[in-house]
Amino acid sequence: MTDDPGTNASPEDWLSWTTGRQRLASDPARTVWVSANAGSGKTHVLTQRVVRLLLAGARPSAILCLTYTKAAASEMSNRVFARLAEWAVLPEAALAAEIAEIEGVRPDALKIAVARRLFAHALETPGGLKIQTIHAFCESLLHRFPLEANVAGHFSVLDDVAAATLLADARRQLLTATASREDPALSEAFQTVLEIADDSGLEKLLGEIVSARHAIRPFLEEARRNDGLEAQLRAAYGFAPDAGAETIAAEVWPLAGLEDLAQLVGIARDDGGSRAAGFADHLQSAVEASDAVSRFSALESAF
Numbered sequence: 157m158t159d160d161p162g163t164n165a166s167p168e169d170w171l172s173w174t175t176g177r178q179r180l181a182s183d184p185a186r187t188v189w190v191s192a193n194a195g196s197g198k199t200h201v202l203t204q205r206v207v208r209l210l211l212a213g214a215r216p217s218a219i220l221c222l223t224y225t226k227a228a229a230s231e232m233s234n235r236v237f238a239r240l241a242e243w244a245v246l247p248e249a250a251l252a253a254e255i256a257e258i259e260g261v262r263p264d265a266l267k268i269a270v271a272r273r274l275f276a277h278a279l280e281t282p283g284g285l286k287i288q289t290i291h292a293f294c295e296s297l298l299h300r301f302p303l304e305a306n307v308a309g310h311f312s313v314l315d316d317v318a319a320a321t322l323l324a325d326a327r328r329q330l331l332t333a334t335a336s337r338e339d340p341a342l343s344e345a346f347q348t349v350l351e352i353a354d355d356s357g358l359e360k361l362l363g364e365i366v367s368a369r370h371a372i373r374p375f376l377e378e379a380r381r382n383d384g385l386e387a388q389l390r391a392a393y394g395f396a397p398d399a400g401a402e403t404i405a406a407e408v409w410p411l412a413g414l415e416d417l418a419q420l421v422g423i424a425r426d427d428g429g430s431r432a433a434g435f436a437d438h439l440q441s442a443v444e445a446s447d448a449v450s451r452f453s454a455l456e457s458a459f
């Protein structure tokens with residue numbers, strides 16, 4: 157901030173500077189972005205902004221405050237209603253002084269009367285003042301526009317515990333369905349996965365699939381519409397449509413930057429320790445491999 161009171165200013169100077177900045181930030185006629193340290197008065201400014209909006213005649217149902225946590229939403233709500241409740245019973249002069257403090261001008265009799273009724277007004281208005289978490293707000297939007305959002309009309313939102321239970325159930329169903337061979341394709345796919353990964357690997361894979369489902373589903377649909385999953389995967393990894401394991405494995409040889417491999421293997425065996433020698437053995441068996449696929453697996457064990 158360039159126009160702050162400076163390091164030599166008194167606490168009173170800082171306080172009145174802060175109050176001035178807060179008055180600017182809570183002016184409902186301005187569009188404002190506030191970023192400040194914890195405890196510096198952000199919630200205070202927001203509360204003040206809501207109160208000033210109401211004072212300026214905004215309908216309570218036209219105000220929407222979104223927070224990230226439930227705790228923050230109830231704190232906001234408590235502060236707004238505490239302030240309004242206080243105003244309902246404050247002596248005339250004290251109320252006038254409070255309004256003057258936040259608005260920067262002395263209120264007339266009409267404004268004071270309005271301020272006194274705000275509490276009742278905010279409570280009575282149908283729809284009321286909306287101070288809620290962004291999650292709750294999104295949920296209410298989805299409930300209101302289920303067709304547009306393409307969701308079931310009477311959905312409810314899962315909490316983490318219920319979601320974990322449902323997922324465990326689904327996983328069990330998947331395992332028993334494949335065991336009973338009701339679905340040969342699924343069962344075969346399952347066997348392949350189990351060969352590559354063990355049980356814990358399978359758990360991890362399922363977990364990753366579930367958490368990435370919003371990306372995976374459109375990918376699968378896209379693949380189905382185009383040339384199918386295999387073609388999409390080949391394209392993504394840069395493999396030619398007709399390339400087999402042999403062709404793909406052959407592409408890694410000779411290793412870039414290791415064209416003098418025989419010499420390097422010699423150096424590693426003569427001058428390196430046991431780890432270097434072991435590495436050299438793997439490389440040597442890659443050199444001697446009779447075909448690309450076995451060379452590739454020799455390289456895999458080396459690196």
Ligand SMILES: Nc1ncnc2c1ncn2[C@@H]1O[C@H](COP(=O)(O)OP(=O)(O)O)[C@@H](O)[C@H]1O
Nearest residue numbers: 174175178192193194195196197198199200201
């Ligand atoms: N101008 C002010 N006058 C009096 N108290 C203030 C003022 N600004 C902030 N406060 C008080 O300072 C404390 C911290 O403010 P708060 O709005 O909760 O900060 P933040 O949301 O940035 O963490 C609260 O008790 C609040 O009432």
Ligand SMILES: [Mg+2]
Nearest residue numbers: 195198199200
């Ligand atoms: Mg806060």
